[in-house]
Amino acid sequence: MERNEGIVISGGSFSAGAVAVGRGATAVQHDAGEAARLAGELRELLAGHEAAQADADALAAELATPAPAPGRLRELLDGIAGAAGGLTGVATAVAALRVAIGI
Numbered sequence: 001m002e003r004n005e006g007i008v009i010s011g012g013s014f015s016a017g018a019v020a021v022g023r024g025a026t027a028v029q030h031d032a033g034e035a036a037r038l039a040g041e042l043r044e045l046l047a048g049h050e051a052a053q054a055d056a057d058a059l060a061a062e063l064a065t066p067a068p069a070p071g072r073l074r075e076l077l078d079g080i081a082g083a084a085g086g087l088t089g090v091a092t093a094v095a096a097l098r099v100a101i102g103i
Contacts, residue, residue, distance in 0.1 A: 070102075
């Protein structure tokens with residue numbers, strides 16, 4: 001008998017939002033609506049902080065694309081956290097967005 005190193009599905013049906021197979025595999029499914037809402041809240045928190053606001057605008061634009069790039073999202077969130085880390089609520093908002101988009 002051969003050793004199975006993957007997935008075998010036979011009969012019935014299979015439905016999943018995200019599936020990962022193999023060593024080190026990860027699967028992430030984000031709720032685009034929730035991520036957009038959280039990005040909007042973050043933008044409001046950053047009003048008056050131009051550098052962080054520019055990153056928040058870029059983040060919202062990236063989230064609106066059909067396939068947001070996780071590396072770009074991570075870079076933008078890191079920039080926002082660094083530029084406005086002292087603002088009350090920003091760290092919480094950034095953490096919530098990281099969870100919502102799975103990074």
